[in-house]
Amino acid sequence: MNKLIYIIICVISITVLTEDLVGQKNQNSTRFAFKGLYSDALRSKMQEDYLVAINKFKACLELIPNSSASAYQLSLIYLKLNDPEKSKQYINYALKYDETNEWYIVQKSIIAGLLGDQKLYKKCYKLLNSQYPDNPVYSYELSILYFKEHEYSRSLELLNKMETDLGVMENISFLKNNIYFESKKYSLISDELTKLIYVYPDSVKYIDMLGEYFLSMQQINKSLDIYKNGLTVFVENKRLNIKTAKIYSSLKEYKIGYDYLIGGIGSQQLTVDKQYKIAGLYLSSTEINTSEKILIYYKFVESDITNESIENNFIQFLLDEKELSLAEKHIKKIFKRNKQNFSLWNSLFSIFIAQNRIEELNTYSEEAINYFPNQAIIYFYTGYSFFLLKDYENSSNILLTGLDYVIDNKRLELDFFLYLAESFHAQNLYKKSDKYFDKYLEIDSLNEYLLNNYAYYLTQRNEELDKAYLLSRKSIEIEPFNASFLDTYAWIYYLKSDFKNALFHIKKAYKYGGKSNPVICEHFGDILLKNNEIDNALIKWKESLKLSPNNSLLLKKIQSFN
Incomplete structure (x- = not known):
């Protein structure tokens, strides 16, 4: 080999070797820095310092761009910050480098759900199911998706496989029944429910569901058999x-169904309204007697599911049946746990009034004011009871207070006016009394008894006789044969010195029942005297004295003419 070439090759080899050693050193340094930065980023995330964590995870990606774990963590954080679009961006980044990662696909499905992207959501679960076919969570979710898109055969295929692997389970059977219902395979629904009853023999729920299914299919006898077998x-x-x-009520067999009703009231699995609706069929049946109906109500009010409406209906039923003592007993029993039922107080007051128990009416109505300080009717009962007990001052005070709470109730307002007028009259506070009589007549000018009483009070004071005359005449026009009304009318003529008209009307008063009234008999005698019929006057006065023997003034009057 040429010496020069050999030297060049050696130099190149030494250079490459040197660069490789440096590269390895730099790579190790990068991994070390990444590891520390990633740990810091996780710590910031755990401390919910999300912005800092984001910056650190992004820095991790700058160090190692293919770090799918960093992209996954960024997706999690952005989802936590309600930014699903950014979250989607980073989970796609993570899947780019690790496309089969289970948790990345799950994360993508969550994001798809939040974005309403059903197509992507389904795609994620198809992928999860294909990669992890034995995971029932993924299989079940995919079966739901197939069901929603009417792909019933695919959904059933997954459900049957899960049932083979896991056994009979409620959620699997329920989804299968939804498929059978939508595809009109109704007979298979009862098969599924029967299967659940067999697998879960200690559960009432599936018996009830099968019974309800047969009811919905109008197979009443089958439904009845299911429930009765369940009750064994x-x-x-x-x-x-x-x-x-x-079911028995639907068959009009109330006598047979009654004991089942009594045994069923108070169920915690059925709303009280539904139970009461069923009971209402029995309560309205003539086959069920009063005692049996009382027991139905009793079962409700003694249970944990009772409500004010049922309690009120129970008490009203007892009142309608004239079972006043029993109604009072149950009202007071209910009051031991709840005194806030306004209707029951009204019912109790009506019992006291019907039985003339005025002192108890007074005691309980005063107590009721503490619970219902803005209810005018409570003040009326209190004032009314004070009036009957002749405590007129307390009566007028309470009535005046309660009158301020009367809203859009003319009938109640008139009752207040009447007893205010009467209580003020009893205290000799005549201006106040007249004021409330007049207020009453502005609203109702046809109350014959009030017309007569008001006229009579004016005659007692010998005041405003023309007004008294008009009031009295109107009362007689309404009730022309009332002895007391005719007596008032006659007495007004007497005070006006029209003795002939006075005599005419007092005779009518005497004829229509006045002969048993000592006041009318005495007035008859007084009017006869003014008509110079002294002997007849003495006869009527003696009749009056016989009816009222303690009338010392009348006795002296008779003696003065003997």
């Missing part, structure tokens, strides 16, 4: 009992 195993199961009661 789960005797006290409330769900199976009430569903059986529902």
